[in-house]
Amino acid sequence: MPLAHALLLPGLEDIVRQGDPCRCADAVRRIAELFIAGAENFHPDHVNLFDGVFATLVPQAGTEVRGELSERLASLGNAPPGLLRSLAQDEEISVAGPLLRRSLLIDDAILLDIARDRGQSHLLAIAQRPIVSAPLSEVIVVRGNGEVVRRLAGNAGAKFSTVGYSGLVRRAGLDDLLAVTIGQREDLPAPVLKDLLSVTVDVVRRRLFETAKPIAKIAINRAMGELASTSRSVTVARDFTAAQRLVVTLHNDGGLTEAALLGFAKAYRYEETVAALSAMSGVRIATLDQLLMGERQDPILILGKSVGIQWATVRALIGLRFGPGRAPSAPDIEEARLNFQRLAPTTALRVLNFWRLREPGA
Known part of the structure; x- marks a missing residue:
């Protein structure tokens, strides 16, 4: 060890050589005190000395000591960069958490690596940062669980790209609390608000309106008016008569199975697919036709989860909407797969029952 290193603490070289965890922990604490006391006045070469x-020492210290060090460094503006990277990437959230939540010295490249590789506790910590960049938000929206994404949506310092907002809205279609949280953002663009309202149920829309500020209520009323106008537009009429007869025959013969549904979807037989889904879910064909031909993929995920079909069949149903020769992007498919995996059957059934209750004559 260079002499300059040894001067930081008498006997440091001997401590490192012996590798005694207790002595290493004591050394880390004492050197941390020394660094923090002079951090404001240290030049880069001094910082690099401590970093080395x-x-x-730190890899030989226990979790408790690493956590203490992380906590003390989180608010510093002149901390050893190598040490920060090591602690922020630590598998123990008690170590990484303080830096992920508060340190402004952890750059986006490191945060993106952590967001892609670590678990939900690390994502939750990143979602609480004073500023979360748009690229980082995109990763969190795709990988985060409900708690993480709701925390991110409620963070005024989080920035969202068009892709990020689109992902948030897709998640909101399956999470009422997330929908309300998104609706309360002051930086929410008008097109995103309209998309959000289009995927939420009436009770959520009412709550959004009730909790909104006066200027936001005007925007909500405007968006609801546009949605109502859109819903009255002329749509292409389809004849499901023959498809219904085929599905009834399949049902009577015991052939209305997931395999049959998958076959219809893969062959792009839209009418037969919708008729089969109607028989399996108890939702009327007219309602399913409107849901499947909308811009959102959430209804397909909800239908698939509520009737108990596998992802491969849901994937084929998503492809059905695009038609032969076209396909959704790989990131969109992966996001849909993760959302389908996270969607609870009870939530899907609740939404399905809502669709049934809203049908004419229900």
């Missing part, structure tokens, strides 16, 4: 010493 910490790189030798």
